[in-house]
Amino acid sequence: MGTEIIQSSNITAIIGTDVEFPCQYNIPDKNFESVYWYLQRADQRFTYIGHTSQGTVELEHYQLFVNRKLLSSTLTIKHVQPRDKAIYYCAVRNNKLTFGTGTWLKVELTIQNPDPAVYQLKSPESSNISVCLFTDFDSEINVEPSTESNMTRLKSTSLDMKTMDSKSNGALAWSNSFDLGCNSTFNYTFHSSSEFPCDANVVEKGFETDMNLNFYNLLVIVLRITFLKVVGFNLLMTLRLWSS
Structure with a gap:
């Protein structure tokens, strides 16, 4: 053996x-x-x-x-x-x-179930797009989308937050209606039987571009162009001196 x-x-x-x-x-x-x-x-x-x-x-x-x-x-x-x-x-x-x-x-990963939160992202009114994210709810809550016909949604899933070494439960829905109300987007049941009250406040964010970020990006481009012009001018003057 x-x-x-x-x-x-x-x-x-x-x-x-x-x-x-x-x-x-x-x-x-x-x-x-x-x-x-x-x-x-x-x-x-x-x-x-x-x-x-x-x-x-x-x-x-x-x-x-x-x-x-x-x-x-x-x-x-x-x-x-x-x-x-x-x-x-x-x-x-x-x-x-x-x-x-x-x-x-x-x-x-460590499973964390903090207080539920609802986030609503809205694009400029010309685009008429609204996104709802319901996150940080208890893993035993059954999340069902509402019956609105103009809404596309994903069933509940786990959101990996690797930078925090944790996970959070989340559900996502979006619509072409700018007036989509995130508080009424999902129906929640606990253990698929009793109602679960969700009193999370809606945190609204916009898709608009950050104006300060645009300004800094434009400033960097201008500085790069100026730098290239200075380098080109110095190179041209050096060639002229050599030729003379």
């Missing part, structure tokens, strides 16, 4: 927490050199993490532990991040390197 390595098939971790990968192995002669840990990301590349024959090894993002007596090892990832999503392999070297089946790490 050869070396047998036992690993969990998959583990789920929340961003910012520590996660442990246990590894148990059976070796016929009860003797081995070291336990190695590797990871394999979606691009199929194997990356060496570290190894040790006994005790604890502290790394910047990982901790390795080996108990030779119990024939076990543990890899700990400190403060899990989205980039840690991968398959983690435990391997034992005993004349040759024997790999386990690997443990798939699934990383989940």
Whole structure:
């Protein structure tokens, strides 16, 4: 009987927490050199993490532990991040390197359910377009669009806010009617049975272009043109001096 390595098939971790990968192995002669840990990301590349024959090894993002007596090892990832999503392999070297089946790490974002908010975006009246975004509602709320015929809508979904390491539930609708009222755009039910009161205030924003931003963009263009003219004039005068 050869070396047998036992690993969990998959583990789920929340961003910012520590996660442990246990590894148990059976070796016929009860003797081995070291336990190695590797990871394999979606691009199929194997990356060496570290190894040790006994005790604890502290790394910047990982901790390795080996108990030779119990024939076990543990890899700990400190403060899990989205980039840690991968398959983690435990391997034992005993004349040759024997790999386990690997443990798939699934990383989940923190789910936040703050107070509901409704955002309404309106284009200039000439375009007659209005967009409603209902966001930050509880995940157990069933969001149904209203029955207005002139409205296009998406069912409820999750909005990933990776910069905040969180998720938020949201629903979107838009219409060619400039007078679309976002407060009455969606019907909300809790557990698909009782009514859920939504008293979120509408935050109205416009599609109009930022005038200050336009001014600064125009100023930059003028400065670039002026700079090119100065460079061209200096180059022309230098060529004339050389020719004379």
